[in-house]
Amino acid sequence: MVDDDLRTAYIALQTKSLDDDPDIPYWVKWILRRIYHRYGWTAMDHEGKSYCKWSFIGIFDTATAARWAAMVPGGSWMELPLNVSLPEETCQFRVHDFPRSSVSHEYRNRRLPLVAVSVDELEQLQRVTHSTDDLVQEYHAKSA
Numbered sequence: 001m002v003d004d005d006l007r008t009a010y011i012a013l014q015t016k017s018l019d020d021d022p023d024i025p026y027w028v029k030w031i032l033r034r035i036y037h038r039y040g041w042t043a044m045d046h047e048g049k050s051y052c053k054w055s056f057i058g059i060f061d062t063a064t065a066a067r068w069a070a071m072v073p074g075g076s077w078m079e080l081p082l083n084v085s086l087p088e089e090t091c092q093f094r095v096h097d098f099p100r101s102s103v104s105h106e107y108r109n110r111r112l113p114l115v116a117v118s119v120d121e122l123e124q125l126q127r128v129t130h131s132t133d134d135l136v137q138e139y140h141a142k143s144a
Contacts, residue, residue: 006118007082008094010066012057015074019102033103037110039090063095070099076107081116091116 018029035041057075060066066077078096080086086093092112098104 009082010060012066012069012077014055
């Protein structure tokens with residue numbers, strides 16, 4: 001069950017795609033993507049050239065509309081909390097995808113070390129965990 005109190009919106013962006021830059025060798029693209037997937041950072045070269053140039057497309061109230069708008073070269077979309085800030089640390093919040101990328105599945109399935117979730121989602125997890133406490137104690141008593 002998703003927290004109904006946490007409102008979100010979907011933003012669509014466009015960036016220069018690594019796929020569209022023939023001057024970047026394949027192995028460099030691979031390394032840049034590994035850095036992005038692992039740490040959520042975009043890279044710059046030694047002369048300060050950014051490999052990520054963002055242009056905002058729009059903000060949408062559905063994931064479908066944002067994904068559709070992001071179907072441009074270098075397009076991406078992501079879900080963000082509405083009227084609530086994410087933490088200062090680089091973190092993952094729900095979906096972020098580059099739908100036309102050759103590695104779209106990697107963006108959708110990436111896992112950063114820090115994840116932002118709502119307090120209600122944490123409390124829901126705690127309720128489920130506490131609901132099994134008696135079963136766990138009973139199991140430990142039988143196996144002792």
